[in-house]
Amino acid sequence: MADNVVEILLVEDNPSDVELTLHTFRRYKLTNRVQVVRDGAEALDFIFRDGGYASRGPDDQPRVILLDLKLPRVDGLEVLRRVKGDPRTRSIPVVILTSSREERDVVESYQLGVNSYIVKPVDFDQFTEAIRQIGLYWAVLNQPP
């Protein structure tokens, strides 16, 4: 697997949350496989190879998208809708990052094809459970030695 292939797309606007999440991934050696985008519009550009990501190769779609709901410009639910509404991207697992238990209700009520959720800040155990739920466990977490 080439190093430049993005395994995880993290869509998060809060820099502290980004740093904490990346810190968690770093501790578990996943840093160089995470692409961070800071708002919904950028996330859509990345996923659909538009704007600044127009030159991105066609085969390097992320293995999983970690998506915050409250985002500038385009919110998380809209991103989710677009990803799940497009046949090319429908199969990409989306894990929602929630700020509280209440947000979980919102996620459940929308049911737009969310695969799992994680309450922030990203706890590695929770992340592992979410990845396990969406069946990418071995591909993403269990790195070859």
Added chain:
Amino acid sequence: MSAEQFLQYLAQALYVLVFVAVLAGTIRRPLRTNVNVTLLFGATTIAIVLGLFQPFLTFIPSSILTGVSTTLIMALPYLFLRLVDDFAGLPRLVMRGAEVGLVLATLAAFLAPLPYPLWIVGLDVLYFVALEVYGSIVVVTTARQSSGLTSRRMTAVALGSALLGLAILAAGFQAAIPASSPLAPAFVNLCALGSGVGYFFGFATPTWLRRAWQESELWSFVAKSTRVSGFDDGDDAIRAFEESIAQSLGATGAWIGLLDPGQSSARLLLHGGAVSVPIENTLIGHAIAEQQAVLTTNVERDAPALAERLPDLGSSAVVIAPLGSAKKPLGVVVAYASRVPLFADSDLAFARLLANHVAVIVENRILAIEGARTRARAESLAAVEAERRQLFGMLEQAPAIVCHYRGPEHVVAFANQAYVRLMPGDSILGKSARDTRSAFHNEDSFAVLDRVFATGEAVVATEQRLAIEGSVSGAVTEAYFSSFYQPTHDLDGRVDGVLLYGFDVTDEVTARHAVERAADRISRLQGITASLSERRSPREVARVIVDEVVAALNATGAAVVRLAADNQNLDVLWTSEYASAPPSLGPALERWRSFPLDRPTPFRDAIRDRVPVFLESREERASRYPETVPEQDAFNLNASASLPLLEGERAIGVLYLNFGQSRRFLPEERSFLLAVAHHCAQALERARLDEAERTARVATEVANRELEAFSYSVAHDLRAPLRAMDGFSRILLEEYAAELSPEGQHYAQLIQANAQQMGRLIDDLLEFSRLGRKPVRKQSVDLAELVRQVLVEVEPESRGRPIEVNVGSLPSVVADPALLKQMFANLLANAFKFTRRREGARIEVGCGEDGGETVYWVRDNGVGFDMRYVDKLFHVFQRLHREEEYEGTGVGLAIVQRVIHRHGGRIWAEAEIDRGATFYFTLDGGTSDG
């Protein structure tokens, strides 16, 4: 020439004359009878001729001549008997005896020597006389049995035969005793002459004599026939008439057959009823067509239709004579006899004559009968008319209406007073129903009259609604009649008119209609209340009311108007015009949407005085509200009702009904309208409250949505920095602990703990806020089961301590299970928490009755609290224990209270420091938020 000779010649001449006559008859009608008669007189004539010409017949030996003459003479009695046998029938023994005698006499005549010995002459005379006398007796007997012309002629024949016998007897004596008497030859000749005369009258009756005899017979017949008064007088009369005919004709019986109207058959009156026999191609038809009397001796062949009806008398001859003329045939007379008539010619002629007479009688009788019928008819008609007049006279004062219509045009022949009272204006007698004005004379009743007249079947018309025009005022009132239309018949059974009986059932029908209307109003009222129990807008309420009152009172229109907010104008909520008006009228109707209250109208009075205004006629409206006349007249409005819509003491609008004609408002109608107005007012008020409530609810919902959005923002944005504090202090402690002094580590821990505490506060606060917004979804909840589930969830709180938990029997309640679960979770978590330091911790959940309501409790024997601070117990962020001792945010009991309040219950607590606490609550009551 001596007198004797003259007599002899005369007698012989008569015999020859009779021979000529019967020979002519036989040639004309070769009947067996005629042949026999001819043979008889032929033999006689030959004998006479031979006697006369004997002197010139010298070439024939005298013995032969004498033999032939004697044989011919001796044949006479035999031939006579044959004749008699033909019409009277003689025993065969007699005939065989006569034949044997004739053979013997013939042999004797030719074989005996001349002059014949006396004994032979004696035997011949004996034979001759015996046969002649026997034949005469039979003929006389038959003549006595038969009648009329035949009887007379037969009597003459019998006389002739008897005299002939006497002559032969006398001649025999003379031959035996030649000198017995000088007068003997004269006697013989006289007898012979008498015999000839008898035969002449009998067999060759002169026309004058025949006429005379016929005439007398005819008169006798006419005399008898006058007894017959008519053909429908019964069998006996006809029988008598027919017997007269038979008698006059000398027949066994006779029938009169009258042609049926089609003239294809004749109706014969027989014993046992009339029969029709066809006449086409039959002897009857022939007799009628030829206008001749006909005779047949072969009935089977010539008249089979008659043959099978003839009595079994061995009838061998039938005479059929036509009745009437060729132009006007009436029928036939049929006479039948067991034997061929002796004198067919005269019988046929007489039959024809008789038939003519019968025809006259028949025709007279027919005319007489018809005349009698006509007379009887006229009398009956008069009687019927008299009866009808009498009946109508009685019906004149009858309480029912009675009218007799005659003929297809339904001309009024009679109308009683009750009927006339219903009629305005002129008399209708003698006029066709179609030309008169009457409540009963409309297209419907004409149809009924036509039907009854055409079919003859009575028709019952129940409860016909009639508009009766008052004879004086011209006002039209409604009436109901149940009528019988009954056909009347003339004497021939034909429908000649229709009799109408009508009974005024207005009172009954009106009463029933009143009951029906009352039932209708009650059901409408129920319908209105049912329909208004649903939530409706004021406009919908008004529409329901308008539709119902228009239908209930058959109003021309109705409207519900509401007092506008400014109290100066009335707004039309709904009128029946909206439903019926074409869309193009929309703008025009808009003009009537709102109008000022200050004009003197029934609306104003209804609202101002809060009493209904009923106007029953145009005049009443004009006198009370003159200003409204032009606009109401423009719409041809007449009576009206304006009912205030009262909400408490306040009139909020008017229910208005108008009618195209004047009408009374019956008390029950008024109360119905008042009830409707009452319901209308209530429904309008409810609709208004509903609207207000809906507005408020919408506002609340908007506020709630805003609050929710705010809460999410809070949750999200307040948490972000806390997460950073928590996360980075955790990293410091976990990854940079070596670089931090113990004090630095302690501070990092404090940062983390505070951040976490604030996170919990935020969570609880959000939870509390969420409870206030969440709708309560009630359902049946098994409390005991619910408490058991909660205990399992809070069990970890005990951290392995031995805690005695008693759950009493708890009922099922109707509540929101999620809210109740949260409430019990908080209460029980508190109980676990505050018994943490208690040895022998005990927690109890139970319920009991207190003052008619169920009180639940959760009790513990924990640290309790000071009752002085009980007021603060359920307030948010209020805590009665120090954080270090018992962690918590101070929101749990506030949540508990909110759940209880949202279920309409109350909660309170009793406690004592170190003696435990008990939280009591109820779940009854409404759902209003605490």
